[in-house]
Amino acid sequence: MPPRFDFGPSPRLGYTQSPINRAAERRTDEAWLAAAAADAGALAYVIGGEQIVLKKNDAVFGATFSFAEARALGGAAELVFLGLLDNAPRFGFGLDPAAAAALKGRSNLLVIDLRSIAVQGLVAADHLPPLAEAKALLNWHLRHRFCSNCGAATEVVQGGWRRDCPACKAQHFPRTDPVVIMLAIDGDRCVLGRSGRFAPTMWSCLAGFIEPGESIEDAVRREIREEVGLECGQVDYFASQPWPFPTSLMVGAHTQARTRDNVVDREELEDARWFDREEVAAMLLKRHPQGLTTPPPVAIAHHIIRAWLEGQRGNF
Numbered sequence: 573m574p575p576r577f578d579f580g581p582s583p584r585l586g587y588t589q590s591p592i593n594r595a596a597e598r599r600t601d602e603a604w605l606a607a608a609a610a611d612a613g614a615l616a617y618v619i620g621g622e623q624i625v626l627k628k629n630d631a632v633f634g635a636t637f638s639f640a641e642a643r644a645l646g647g648a649a650e651l652v653f654l655g656l657l658d659n660a661p662r663f664g665f666g667l668d669p670a671a672a673a674a675l676k677g678r679s680n681l682l683v684i685d686l687r688s689i690a691v692q693g694l695v696a697a698d699h700l701p702p703l704a705e706a707k708a709l710l711n712w713h714l715r716h717r718f719c720s721n722c723g724a725a726t727e728v729v730q731g732g733w734r735r736d737c738p739a740c741k742a743q744h745f746p747r748t749d750p751v752v753i754m755l756a757i758d759g760d761r762c763v764l765g766r767s768g769r770f771a772p773t774m775w776s777c778l779a780g781f782i783e784p785g786e787s788i789e790d791a792v793r794r795e796i797r798e799e800v801g802l803e804c805g806q807v808d809y810f811a812s813q814p815w816p817f818p819t820s821l822m823v824g825a826h827t828q829a830r831t832r833d834n835v836v837d838r839e840e841l842e843d844a845r846w847f848d849r850e851e852v853a854a855m856l857l858k859r860h861p862q863g864l865t866t867p868p869p870v871a872i873a874h875h876i877i878r879a880w881l882e883g884q885r886g887n888f
């Protein structure tokens with residue numbers, strides 16, 4: 573039987589399939605890290621808080637800088653070792669956010685947020701995973717300068733993958749915050765919602781943070797219950813996506829609704845409702861008569877929705 577809808581080739585999920593070898597075994601070798609930073613082939617992604625600094629080339633934007641180029645942009649508040657690409661070291665060069673903002677007037681640079689870079693395809697797709705790695709890690713450093721156990725200033729060790737407290741000896745590791753993002757399904761219908769932060773026409777999967785002491789499955793069922801008042805049963809894992817805004821991991825799932833009447837939590841959502849398969853397909857294909865849309869292919873929500881329309885399972 574031919575597929576019911578033809579959406580064309582499946583686009584790559586943003587920030588995934590990193591070409592970087594993280595080379596974690598090198599993080600404890602201070603001499604090796606110092607030599608890597610001095611390596612003529614070392615390249616750095618330059619990030620100041622939410623802003624990424626790109627080079628303006630002729631047609632495409634450059635995502636990486638030599639260390640000399642990066643240092644000329646301002647002093648690094650933090651330097652983190654991302655790993656190796658073709659045996660050449662890659663680093664994240666963390667500028668003070670104010671220093672990055674001050675570069676906005678430069679004619680040879682573009683200072684822009686990572687979402688826009690991804691959605692507009694401003695850099696080669698292989699740069700998105702290391703940019704996500706660098707941005708999430710540097711964000712953690714910006715917010716964890718002091719020990720959460722005793723309040724003393726902490727020190728960066730292991731190439732930026734740990735902060736140690738010299739006073740109480742606590743070791744602090746970079747955090748990742750898991751978020752469930754899911755599509756509740758009832759046969760040929762699914763539930764989409766929209767937040768007031770979305771573009772006016774966009775509808776997406778529901779999502780929420782996994783809480784301490786909670787499984788992915790329980791988080792999926794709880795978030796759906798809280799946001800739209802539906803009870804769900806089986807939860808099928810689909811795929812995951814790093815989401816460095818600032819340090820999330822999106823855990824995508826499909827779930828079977830057991831009840832039909834939805835009650836929208838207006839504190840959380842502007843609206844949510846059932847959509848039938850034909851309408852969602854029109855949204856994904858950008859052919860909806862009222863111009864309603866789904867999120868772009870860079871986001872996992874697009875793939876969760878598309879997989880349901882195509883009857884596919886996760887494969888990333």
Ligand SMILES: [Zn+2]
Pocket residue numbers: 719720721722723724737738739740741742
């Ligand atoms: Zn401490």
